[in-house]
Amino acid sequence: MIKVCFWGTRGSLPVSITADTVRAKLHRALKTARNFDTSTDEAIEAFINGQLSFSDWGSYGGNTSCVEIRDDGEYVLCDAGSGLRDFGNFIMKSGRGKNPGVYNIFMSHLHWDHIQGFPFFTPAFIPGNKINIYGFHEELRDTFIRQQAAPNFPVPLNVMKAKIDFHVLEPDKEYEIAGYKVIGIRQTHPGFSYGYSFVKDGKKIVYSTDSEHKDDAKKLGKFFDGADLLIFDAQYSLFDAIDTKENWGHSSNVLGVELSVNAGVKRLCLFHHEPAYSDETIEQLYRDTVEYCQITAPERPLKVDIAYDGLEIDI
Secondary structure (H helix, E strand, O other), X not given: OOEEEEEEOEOOOOOOOOHHHHHHHHHHHHHHXXXXXXXXXXXXXXXXXXXXXXXXXXXXXXXXXXXXXXXXXXXXXXXXXXXXXXXXXXXHHHOHHHOOOEEEEEOOOOOHHHOOOHHHOHHHHOOXXXXXXXXXXXXXXXXXXXXXXXXXXXXXHHHOOOEEEEEEOOOOOOEEEOOEEEEEEEEOOOOOEEEEEEEEOOEEEEEEOOOOOOOOXXXXXXXXXXXXXXXXXXXXXXXXXXXXXXXXXXXXXHHHHHHHHHHOOOEEEEEOEOOOOOHHHHHHHHHHHHHHHHHHOOXXXXXXXXXXXXXXXXX
16 A cells, blocks of 8 residues: 655645634634533543534644655655655654655645655754655755855755655656656656656556646646546646636646546646635635536545645555
């Protein structure tokens, strides 16, 4: 089984949960609890699971893009946003960080929110670890070096003790990496971004973020074709995508459904959430997406998820 783990799901910049936000969640939960039994731990759990929405008891998180594709082989990650720090901490706490490991990081592009977690990635400081960073931009290595060069950061890249190698790939060419067949495709985004297709044991996972889809629907349809899971940039609602934020390089929930249905995708996960959106707004976007999917394509079952920091999906 392949497990996809989401360590960072926000777009553009990290966001924090404030005291006022926590207080508002607590107020809503207590208000809802007035008419329910909460006298025991079991009753409390039943109340939380049955009566509260996710945005009432949880959070979609604040880390920027980092997604792990996990099996029993080498580590495979998509992007190195601030979620990479939490992934590294998880590896160290689990005990697996005590043994040398191979970490393969596939970069969609080199904007800051997709690289900012690397200076805080603990396995990169441990001798014996090997880190392969893959991408399609010629300045791949230089970008990581500059991020940690003075005065940006106190620890230069060359101080990290792991063996770090950079690999510039060619779009539309198939590679065998960490047991996966990997193909990248260029996407519409300032400076260009690249989507990835990972195929292993008959399972196909597509990671497509930071892309504004306009005239490339036919090409993307072939790239998404039959995916067991499509992780899709749905930073905006349809209104925002076509009105106030057109040409900003991101897509919408509605287009994600349409492309998925046309390509025969089995499972769609909305990703790269707008940092200005509250948990309640993101949750409503999810509900609207599910409703839209049920109305427009009832004959084509498409499971829709919305990513949050800590989500795990079995493929």
